[in-house]
Amino acid sequence: MPEKPAGGVRARVRAELTAEIKAAARRQLATEGASSLSLRAIARELGMASSAIYRYFASRDELLTALIIDAYEDVASHIEAAESQCERADHRGRFVAIATTLRSWAVANPNEYALIYGTPVPGYAAPTDTIDPATRVPITLLTVLVESHVSETSEPDESDLGQALADVLVFTNHSVPADAMALAIEAWAEIFGLINLEMFGHFKNAVTNPSVMFNHAANSMAERILP
Amino acid sequence: MPEKPAGGVRARVRAELTAEIKAAARRQLATEGASSLSLRAIARELGMASSAIYRYFASRDELLTALIIDAYEDVASHIEAAESQCERADHRGRFVAIATTLRSWAVANPNEYALIYGTPVPGYAAPTDTIDPATRVPITLLTVLVESHVSETSEPDESDLGQALADVLVFTNHSVPADAMALAIEAWAEIFGLINLEMFGHFKNAVTNPSVMFNHAANSMAERILP
DNA sequence: TGTACATCAGTGAACGCGCGTTCACTGATGTAC
């Protein structure tokens, strides 16, 4: 007999239906895009009255927020899992694992990818509870960077570049020099740039095999940014 | 007396109103996003009946297409103008001009940028007349790359990377080695990645001054990809 | 130069559709005694 879940049957059914609503919503993202996500269409697909959705989500925006948080948590879990399989000292391997896992997650979940890394949904202001999930992925990368610079500690960098990157340099406690941080941000941007170009159709008639291109680039970046 | 435009007064008025409709549409993109671009709202803003728009555009999609083509032409013109001011032999200068002009155009025209380089509008299939305008910008970059490799000519590259980049290598007539082309595509992706991250809010609490970061990166890329 | 006709821009009503959200309600499930 399975364990009785906390809160009893009602709570379990509730959790299941909540998940079903989100699943239907995700399916809708695929064909309609986030900005025309429709509660009524979801209700229709689930065979329930449209007003019933309101027992689970107070509004359309709240459902969107839940989808966004789920997506961030999902990429982050995939990436952390892949990265944790590498030798701790193999910084380049860890970087490549992060990059390639990010791409393969995006290819497998294009709608969720567009939801969190594509054009923001107009008129939707992300509430603060999306911040923490959103930072898990960049923090994984920053950790690799910081660990690869473990011996160096420096004072705040007053150069133009140091000031331009002040927020993230403070975040890493000035353990990474500004120019190394800049290189890492360049790599970070490149990863998203490659994925965006591929997913949004800009590699047509140019890059024949995006996967090979991406892996090549990931290794090239790892060499460039990590000692 | 101004020259009589071809087609007479009626044609001129028609061209002006067409431009006004597009201008109103562009204004709407800012607040609503491309997928909820509304012909009725445009008509309302222009003080005309919604059916009148159909004298100028056969459908909502046709208006969208016109906006997309205009946006591509506009970036391309800006970039070509900036690039043409550089010494022909100054390949790095030309690259930096392309990159920084692309960013400043994006910052100045965020809606048009999102329209052409952001998440595609769901349910909208770009017709073939958008292809030519879309290629002007990449071709400007490719030209710099090809000219900087002018002395080298090589055979088709049969390596994995060579095959992965086959389309663009053929396009440049195999005058650029595959690994150099890969570096250029990496830079290309990085440019869009940096702009996307900045414009879509992912630099919050990380990059304090995106403009300084971008200029630094543009120079760093130029050194990396051009001899 | 004037007239007759064709072209075109713009109107306003209508069709048929979709949406988010609220509300009073029914009936089932859970809880306290």
Next chain:
DNA sequence: TGTACATCAGTGAACGCGCGTTCACTGATGTAC
């Protein structure tokens, strides 16, 4: 163990709104003779 009451899920109608597109129409502008 049984009963009374509270909680909650789900319903269906309604409000008030928006949309793209079509159509028959009016009236002004352009063109040919």
